[in-house]
Amino acid sequence: MTSASDLASLAALLADETRAAICLALLDGRAWSAGELAAHAGVAPSTATEHLHRLIGGGLLVERRQGRHRYVQLAGPSVAHLIEDLSARTEPRPSPARGLRAVTANAALRRGRTCYDHLAGRLGVAVTDAMTRAELLDQTNGFALTKAGLAWLTDTLGVSPEELRPGKRPLARGCLDWTERRQHLAGLAGAKLCETFLGNGWVARIGAGRAVRLTSNGKAALRQLLDLPEDE
Template structure:
């Protein structure tokens, strides 16, 4: 049973600005070293190591050794879901300092398409979900989601293979998009769609951010597959 103290401890761990920065940097699903995370948070590697040790002990992060390097990643998809939910609430509660906020290229890229741990988020991901819902390929509701047989066939037609159901992974679920305030597809189905977009060369990562760029081939393929218009 969840105790109040455990809840407060988890909230306190995430509430530190440096730790929040490092957790956010890991939202693209990749594993990073302490030095890389320290640069992201603007702190020394020694300080970062202390923070990372606390996050790992608490079960929010997992650490893997490769040679003489230690790589850190989010421990589970549930941790990523929690962080995305906090981002959504924070965006909703944030009070703009001025009525007309200037949105830079980095912000536009993040809002268009980004990785949310192991699946896609942003305007493109929400548009994909909308189209699949309209076609009866997925049943996406606030309390859950289900991929239909038509949806499975559609994904296979795109060359996207969805993993078989397993006890350790949610097969399909909605994830509230913090920038669009509407759901995109998560779970094993969302992860498979994300992997497929990268493996087909439709999307590519942008260094230093979890935003992703749509390639020319990806623009054509996604517009045709999902019957949507992507601005050039």
């Protein structure tokens, strides 16, 4: 059973703006170097390294080595869920004008982004709602794929049934969206959906960050498959 001190220690890891910025950046699911994270957080490389050691020691991040290079990632989907869920529970504050580029980037994230390995933002919520309307997803008591939803993923989208066998990670799970304040689909099904959409060219990444957009081919495909509204 988790003790109060264990919970306090975990909370303390995120009670620092630099460490919080690092964790938010890693929600894109990629592996980042210490130097990249230092530049992103606006701190010295030595400072970033110190924070990374704490996050790794606390179990929120893991280190990956490739030759002489070292990278860090979130420790897994459950950590991504924790970060996204905490973000959704914060009260949004008016942000000062930071220039056109920053405003445009923020708007793109709200329209569509990846949350670790699944779709989030208005796009993620819209796809989740469309799957629910089509009775592919049941949100009556939590999140569950219906038989029709499982067949849709395997027969229509071509996802291997073996890849949808739940283990430590659930097949379908709701993830509270920090911008929409509503649930989007996560879990194995959410991950495979995002992977398929990206692989088919229905969704494309915008730059090197988390933001994604629905392509013209994606709009046509999802209109046919899910009756997704034209303006999504």
